[in-house]
Amino acid sequence: xxxxxxxxxxxxxxxxxxxxxxxxxxxxxxxxxxxxxxxxxxxxxxxxxxxxxxxxxxxxxxxxxxxxxxxxxxxxxxxxxxxxxxxxxxxxxxxxxxxxxxxxxxxxxxxxxxxxxxxxxxxxxxxxxxxxxxxxxxxxxxxxxxxxxxxxxxxxxxxxxxxxxxxxxxxxxxxxxxxxxxxxxxxxxxxxxxxxxxxxxxxxxxxxxxxxxxxxxxxxxxxxxxxxxxxxxxxxxxxxxxxxxxxxxxxxxxxxxxxxxxxxxxxxxxxxxxxxxxxxxxxxxxxxxxxxxxxxxxxxxxxxxxxxxxxxxxx
Numbered sequence: 001x002x003x004x005x006x007x008x009x010x011x012x013x014x015x016x017x018x019x020x021x022x023x024x025x026x027x028x029x030x031x032x033x034x035x036x037x038x039x040x041x042x043x044x045x046x047x048x049x050x051x052x053x054x055x056x057x058x059x060x061x062x063x064x065x066x067x068x069x070x071x072x073x074x075x076x077x078x079x080x081x082x083x084x085x086x087x088x089x090x091x092x093x094x095x096x097x098x099x100x101x102x103x104x105x106x107x108x109x110x111x112x113x114x115x116x117x118x119x120x121x122x123x124x125x126x127x128x129x130x131x132x133x134x135x136x137x138x139x140x141x142x143x144x145x146x147x148x149x150x151x152x153x154x155x156x157x158x159x160x161x162x163x164x165x166x167x168x169x170x171x172x173x174x175x176x177x178x179x180x181x182x183x184x185x186x187x188x189x190x191x192x193x194x195x196x197x198x199x200x201x202x203x204x205x206x207x208x209x210x211x212x213x214x215x216x217x218x219x220x221x222x223x224x225x226x227x228x229x230x231x232x233x234x235x236x237x238x239x240x241x242x243x244x245x246x247x248x249x250x251x252x253x254x255x256x257x258x259x260x261x262x263x264x265x266x267x268x269x270x271x272x273x274x275x276x277x278x279x280x281x282x283x284x285x286x287x288x289x290x291x292x293x294x295x296x297x298x299x300x301x302x303x304x305x306x307x308x309x310x311x312x313x314x315x
Contacts, residue, residue, distance in 0.1 A: 098184035098204050099177055102130055109169040114162075116141045123164055126172055127152060131179040133208045135294055144294040150281055151211040154195050155179050160211075160281035180206040188310035189273065191289055193238060196281065198273070198289060200304050208304070210295050213279050214238040214313075215287040224257045232257055236286045243267040243311045250300065258286050263296045267311040273299075289313075 095101060105126050110119040121139035127148045128134065132155075134148035150162040156171050164172075181190040181199035183206075190199040191212065198212040215238040224230035245267045253260045262275030273289040275296030284290075291299070299305050 095177075096184065098180050098201075098206065100180070100205070102176055102178045104176065105129075105173045109164070109173045111166045111169045112141070112164045114141050114146065114164075120145070120164075123149070123169075123172070129178075130172070130175055131206060131209050133210055133295060133298060144292055147211045147279060147292045147295065151197055151209055152179075154197055154211065154281070155209065162281070178206070179209040181209075182314070183312065186310065188312055189305055191238070191273075191311065191313040193240070193283070193313065193315045196283065198291065200299075210291055211279055211281070213276075213282065213284045213290040215285050216283045220286060222258060225255055225259055226257055234286075236283075238271065238283075238285070238287050238289060238313060239268060240313050240315055241268070243313070244308050245305060245311060246307070248307065261288065262293050263300055264288075265299075265305050268313075273305065273311070 105122075107122065109123055109126060112119045112123060116139050118139060120141050121137040124134050124137040124139070124145055127145075128137070130152065132148040132151045134144040135142070146162040149164055149168065150160045152158075152172060153160040153162070153168055156168075156175070158168055158171060179199075181201050182192065183190050183199070183201045183204070185204040187202050190201055191197075191214065192199070193214050196212055196214065198210045199206050200208045200210075215236040217235065217237055219233070219235050221231060221233040224232050245265050247266045249261075249264050251263070253262050254264060256264075257270070261272065264272035264274035266272040271287050271289075273291065273296075275293035276285075276290040277293060278284075279290045279292055
């Protein structure tokens with residue numbers, strides 16, 4: 001029953017109740033058994049009839065709606081194109097300003113040891129490409145070739161035997177940079193005592209690399225070659241520092257106080273870069289910077305070490 005409609009029906013219900021009471025007084029208890037009054041709740045409202053309860057509690061059926069899912073057929077393409085290959089971008093690493101790239105050798109170099117021949121000519125050519133000076137690709141394993149091989153071995157961190165073994169041949173074949181000094185600007189001669197190498201640097205670029213031998217660091221005592229009455233003594237040290245050439249001897253051998261030196265270029269008192277017939281892989285001089293006589297001739301002929309050029313010696 002709708003309870004909101006109850007206030008409007010209340011007068012009618014009360015009137016009906018009065019009529020019933022009146023009937024009860026006229027007909028007595030028998031009439032009461034025949035006609036029962038509606039039950040009145042405490043609120044004064046009649047309880048809903050069983051018919052109304054049935055009506056309000058009736059089950060409302062939820063409509064069953066079936067939605068058909070559309071069947072969509074996607075045809076598989078008959079031809080599938082292979083994905084195009086995207087090449088990975090090539091990353092180029094910029095070299096320092098004082099480093100020049102060198103391509104690998106055209107053919108693998110042979111371990112020629114100290115022998116002459118066509119395979120040695122290939123070694124000589126490769127050494128020149130990498131900046132290690134020698135007298136040319138004549139196939140003769142001479143003094144300057146041995147010196148150039150020794151310089152390469154020192155630079156590459158190999159045992160500096162001066163002979164082309166398998167490790168030297170492989171490293172020389174696959175080397176990718178031209179030898180370079182530490183200096184990256186200016187024009188100078190750099191003497192690296194740690195590596196026992198001498199570099200010619202022009203405008204920040206290393207032009208040539210040579211094997212060298214500097215002061216042994218061993219104390220010495222020896223008669224003066226120019227005055228036998230004098231005794232020369234000291235420590236065989238090539239001092240570090242930045243110097244410049246101050247004097248030179250252009251022709252042949254000269255008698256120094258401690259022996260003959262070839263075409264010297266002096267840069268620190270009596271200490272000079274000069275030619276020598278013996279240039280070992282280790283420090284061995286009284287303090288001068290030794291090169292092969294052929295290398296010294298080349299430096300003079302090409303004017304690679306003029307007067308007043310800077311000479312940087314470091315450890």
